[in-house]
Amino acid sequence: MEVDVLKRIPVREQDPKVRATNFEEVCLGYNVEEAMAEASRCLKCKNPQCQKGCPVNIDIPGFIREIEAGKMEDAFHVLSMYSALPAICGRVCPQESQCEAKCIRGIKGDAVSIGKLERFAADWARENGIRLQAAADKKGKKVAVIGSGPAGLTCAGELAKAGYDVTIFEALHEPGGVLVYGIPEFRLPKKSVVAAEIENVKSLGVRIETNVVIGKSTTVDELIHEEGFEAVFIGSGAGLPKFMGIPGENANGVFSANEFLTRNNLMKAYHEDYDTPIFHGKKVAVVGGGNVAMDAARTALRLGAEVHIVYRRGESELPARVEEVHHAKEEGIIFNLLTNPKEILVDENGWVRGMVCVEMELGEPDASGRRRPVEKAGSEFELALDTVVMSLGTSPNPLISSTTEGLEINGHQCIVASEENGQTTKAGVYAGGDAVTGAATVILAMGAGKAAAQGIDEFLSK
Amino acid sequence: MYKITKKRFLAENIFLMDVEAPRVAKNCHPGQFVIVRLDEKGERIPLTVCDYDAEAGTVTIVVQMIGASTKMMAEYEEGEYLRDFTGPLGCKSELIDEPVEELKKKKILFVAGGLGTAPVYPQVKWLHGQGVEADCIIGARNKSLIILEEEMKAVAKNVYVATDDGSYGFHGNVNDKIKDLVNNEKKTYDLVIAIGPLIMMKFVSLLTKELGIKTVVSMNPIMVDGTGMCGACRLTVDGKVKFACVDGPEFDGHLVNFDEAIKRAQMYRTEEGRAVLREKEGATHHGCCGHCSD
Numbered sequence: 001m002e003v004d005v006l007k008r009i010p011v012r013e014q015d016p017k018v019r020a021t022n023f024e025e026v027c028l029g030y031n032v033e034e035a036m037a038e039a040s041r042c043l044k045c046k047n048p049q050c051q052k053g054c055p056v057n058i059d060i061p062g063f064i065r066e067i068e069a070g071k072m073e074d075a076f077h078v079l080s081m082y083s084a085l086p087a088i089c090g091r092v093c094p095q096e097s098q099c100e101a102k103c104i105r106g107i108k109g110d111a112v113s114i115g116k117l118e119r120f121a122a123d124w125a126r127e128n129g130i131r132l133q134a135a136a137d138k139k140g141k142k143v144a145v146i147g148s149g150p151a152g153l154t155c156a157g158e159l160a161k162a163g164y165d166v167t168i169f170e171a172l173h174e175p176g177g178v179l180v181y182g183i184p185e186f187r188l189p190k191k192s193v194v195a196a197e198i199e200n201v202k203s204l205g206v207r208i209e210t211n212v213v214i215g216k217s218t219t220v221d222e223l224i225h226e227e228g229f230e231a232v233f234i235g236s237g238a239g240l241p242k243f244m245g246i247p248g249e250n251a252n253g254v255f256s257a258n259e260f261l262t263r264n265n266l267m268k269a270y271h272e273d274y275d276t277p278i279f280h281g282k283k284v285a286v287v288g289g290g291n292v293a294m295d296a297a298r299t300a301l302r303l304g305a306e307v308h309i310v311y312r313r314g315e316s317e318l319p320a321r322v323e324e325v326h327h328a329k330e331e332g333i334i335f336n337l338l339t340n341p342k343e344i345l346v347d348e349n350g351w352v353r354g355m356v357c358v359e360m361e362l363g364e365p366d367a368s369g370r371r372r373p374v375e376k377a378g379s380e381f382e383l384a385l386d387t388v389v390m391s392l393g394t395s396p397n398p399l400i401s402s403t404t405e406g407l408e409i410n411g412h413q414c415i416v417a418s419e420e421n422g423q424t425t426k427a428g429v430y431a432g433g434d435a436v437t438g439a440a441t442v443i444l445a446m447g448a449g450k451a452a453a454q455g456i457d458e459f460l461s462k
Numbered sequence: 463m464y465k466i467t468k469k470r471f472l473a474e475n476i477f478l479m480d481v482e483a484p485r486v487a488k489n490c491h492p493g494q495f496v497i498v499r500l501d502e503k504g505e506r507i508p509l510t511v512c513d514y515d516a517e518a519g520t521v522t523i524v525v526q527m528i529g530a531s532t533k534m535m536a537e538y539e540e541g542e543y544l545r546d547f548t549g550p551l552g553c554k555s556e557l558i559d560e561p562v563e564e565l566k567k568k569k570i571l572f573v574a575g576g577l578g579t580a581p582v583y584p585q586v587k588w589l590h591g592q593g594v595e596a597d598c599i600i601g602a603r604n605k606s607l608i609i610l611e612e613e614m615k616a617v618a619k620n621v622y623v624a625t626d627d628g629s630y631g632f633h634g635n636v637n638d639k640i641k642d643l644v645n646n647e648k649k650t651y652d653l654v655i656a657i658g659p660l661i662m663m664k665f666v667s668l669l670t671k672e673l674g675i676k677t678v679v680s681m682n683p684i685m686v687d688g689t690g691m692c693g694a695c696r697l698t699v700d701g702k703v704k705f706a707c708v709d710g711p712e713f714d715g716h717l718v719n720f721d722e723a724i725k726r727a728q729m730y731r732t733e734e735g736r737a738v739l740r741e742k743e744g745a746t747h748h749g750c751c752g753h754c755s756d
Binding site for chain 2: 172240252263268276
């Protein structure tokens with residue numbers, strides 16, 4: 001295969017027109033030949049900057065070197081030393097602002113496609129039946145992990161590798177957290193990728209108990225005092241949806257992105273065989289500009305709707321990954337930028353019939369450093385719609401913090417925990433991921449889960 | 463997997479099940495609910511808790527066959543397993559945190575409509591266990607839909623049965639019976655707890671507002687996760703948006719926007735796959751299928 005060292009090997013994707021009508025994965029990934037060619041572009045820097053850009057500090061040149069040599073199993077084992085979820089990270093990490101942003105190859109040409117290579121190695125291992133092994137030396141100490149999203153799975157995996165007896169408690173019926181209820185099938189296949197990586201974590205010896213809502217079914221204090229857990233990690237995420245508080249928001253046809261995505265992803269409402277319904281709108285507005293907004297918009301599109309993204313700032317301020325915005329545009333999502341909803345219009349039966357919006361312009365920078373959007377006087381207009389999806393971010397669920405003695409939270413309902421080792425204000429209790437930071441990324445949650453696993457190991461080794 | 467240890471029909475289309483779920487049984491309180499999923503492709507069905515036994519590790523649920531899922535659930539027999547059983551969800555009844563001495567001073571009336579009798583029962587039973595008396599009206603369209611009458615009689619001070627068609631007990635709906643008790647029997651009450659179809663709770667609340675009696679209702683809107691994650695169950699109480707699953711399910715009946723709640727409850731009625739729901743619509747059911755409420 002011919003390689004231009006300055007250009008990355010393009011990754012095959014489903015045609016936008018075709019994929020807009022199905023829930024199959026958009027990106028098809030590299031084959032062996034493509035992966036080895038792309039791996040050959042890596043400079044194998046002595047002082048790898050990419051590794052510094054990775055929240056879990058993966059030895060990136062290390063695994064890429066193995067791919068280049070065609071030693072795919074070894075590449076997977078290098079990855080597994082740092083991450084329990086490489087097939088997931090390879091798909092959903094914002095590499096362009098992390099490892100790939102620091103790639104030296106990227107100074108003159110395209111950065112090495114680190115994410116796509118990570119995904120390749122993990123997919124290869126799965127397809128070839130490579131499994132992780134449980135630790136040989138057991139410590140005989142029980143640790144509880146609350147939540148089976150990226151933070152919890154990572155923390156559990158790390159602790160199991162160190163020989164701890166780990167049980168994950170998951171509130172929903174299916175493990176995976178946001179990987180299962182939030183991120184759609186077309187970006188992250190549930191059965192082939194997420195379930196398989198969870199199986200890998202289980203093969204390290206981790207037990208998962210589903211349908212346990214901590215704060216209701218039992219409490220952190222009960223786990224410690226009655227069930228013999230010597231440490232607890234809270235990775236319960238940020239699950240509470242926000243609404244705008246505008247008139248008409250409780251009309252039928254207005255959903256939180258969480259509801260819309262949960263019905264589709266976790267409950268598989270798009271599948272005819274499954275019992276959970278979803279309203280198939282014809283004209284949908286998704287309010288917000290983050291990755292979740294893109295996911296909701298592209299889901300609605302696949303259910304057959306004309307879809308508008310309504311976002312109050314401009315294109316360069318969109319918080320979503322560039323790749324997601326690009327994919328959304330390719331598929332035909334309409335972007336109403338510098339536009340803000342004022343009111344949802346409701347018909348006589350209580351259903352959405354439209355939305356009054358106002359045009360915005362960017363003024364002085366606000367506290368976040370981004371230019372503050374301000375309304376253009378007299379620019380109100382109406383969008384005719386039957387569905388509105390609110391994707392305005394989420395905040396942590398207070399169920400755990402409100403039922404755990406001595407666990408401090410901040411003004412945003414986030415659990416107060418050390419960035420370094422996840423230690424909370426309660427002895428033996430650690431936390432990380434969105435429950436601590438508010439809604440962020442999969443990889444940051446994984447980084448926090450990993451740091452907390454080290455913190456717990458130190459605590460229990462004293 | 464959660465084993466069904468007992469199943470019996472209470473009425474033609476209402477059945478009771480004891481299910482092994484030790485964590486739920488241990489931490490359950492009156493006022494809370496559970497979510498059940500039958501199989502891999504099933505919905506998450508919010509269901510009413512009628513009783514619980516921490517020692518035996520079982521939870522008793524009462525289900526009305528109204529949607530496709532609850533009809534499928536009726537096919538499950540003793541010894542079989544439900545795939546998922548989560549709870550207890552929602553807040554416990556406010557009564558539980560009140561000092562018993564205060565409760566004893568109160569004259570409490572429960573108003574149970576149809577399937578609503580099931581979630582009323584554990585509250586009355588709990589009060590009885592604390593030595594607190596309460597009256598209870600059980601209402602339904604006709605005699606065949608009256609459930610748990612004997613069980614209720616064992617724990618309530620007075621049980622009044624009312625049927626719309628007069629086939630059993632008082633001839634009239636629950637509101638007629640409340641008026642009868644207050645006007646003719648000169649009963650006075652300090653607190654009404656009304657659980658039943660939305661439309662019933664709405665009209666009970668309107669009446670008790672007139673009568674000046676504080677009223678608590680238990681809302682049963684459409685839900686998905688039941689843990690505060692999706693917001694499908696949102697309703698307006700005193701002008702503020704609340705999530706029934708985590709802020710409720712019990713709210714001040716005089717502050718709930720029932721008209722909005724009734725409209726929201728219609729949401730999936732006209733959907734594909736909801737044919738069964740459209741075709742058969744009982745006058746009384748409570749939280750049984752998650753997708754209908756009156």
